Amino acid sequence: MVEDDTKIDRQVDRLLTRYVDALNEGGKPDKAELIKQCPISFREEFIGLLEMIDILRRNRPSPSRLLEEKRRLHDLVDELAQQFKKRGSDFLEKKAVSFRKKELTPEEEKIVNEEIEKIFKEEFGKTES
């Protein structure tokens, strides 16, 4: 069974190659003939693949368009790289100031306030504040 599938795959592969080669050579390959040569169990899928090749060929961009797209992609990659770099450095800065300690909770803040007031009074006596 596996061998049969492999055989069909190879056959389909060969038919698709013939079709693409003929197109690339500027010819007009006989689709109906190729479909007829394709094993019945794979015909529907084969027709779909031929259509996909046709669509891709119709929408093939010109070399200048390709170059433009390439430049646009490069710019995009550069921009993304910059963004990642910045995010990386923001991350480091954030971590640099926060790796060891957590924030004071309201309860802890109250304790700190009380201690500061107590020590200040011990040091300097009663103050107005």
Place this chain on the structure above:
Amino acid sequence: MSHFEFKPRLSPAGYAREVLHELRVTSFPVNVKELIRERGISYRESDFRGVQAFDGCLIRREGKALIIVNSSIPYAERRNFTAAHELGHYEIKGHDQQEYRCSGRDIEAFKAQKIQEYEANQFAAELLMPESLIRNRLGRSPFNLDTIKELSYDFGTSLTSAALRAVELSPDRCAVVVSGDGRILWSKKSESFRYELRSGLLSDDTYAADFFKGLCVPEGPQRLGPRGWLSGRGIPDDLDLIEHSVCFSNLGLVLTLLYFPDTEEEEEEETWDY
């Protein structure tokens, strides 16, 4: 006619040098508590009933000034740095708030968004480890863990503070990285260190990563390829890097020193390459 003496604003390090000069400090480590008292500021320590997310404060009221440092900070060096940081708030022109309450986040803010906290740290670094002395020492000793340990001992600072200061002032191509939980938490590189350091997760190609996998980390410096620590373009694949990782099991942190072997040779090659 009233006499007005215009005094330009110094750099934070400039204020620290002024204090050292005025109080004729010539021997190190600096006794920061003594300096604080000599400046007419009261100094106290308190455990703040076990509150740990608070390192210290400067309180100024009615012409009186008080610095309190959290005594539950586990290391004397760290408490010393905190005291120096608070003194910085007192000495630096423009730090006019009546109260500065500083957390560990502020004290560690060597790249802080809060400019006054950053300045207080610059002040503390210069007060405890004056640039001229550290440069002089680094001119004579190569950047490595032994040198950092000596600096830390001689100037009474933590190993991390000494490493940061050394990286800041070293002529060598070197860097310090602190990792926790398998990630790079922060890093700093010297001016001459041209390459980008990686961030985020530690690479498996580093010895520091072994610590977080429960594996043994070699005690001495290790030579390795560049990809574990460096990122970006233009890194020669045959570049050798030295990694010396020190593990702090109690803190779950790894301090890593990175530098290049034979720095002098490489620099010579670059000089002749024209």
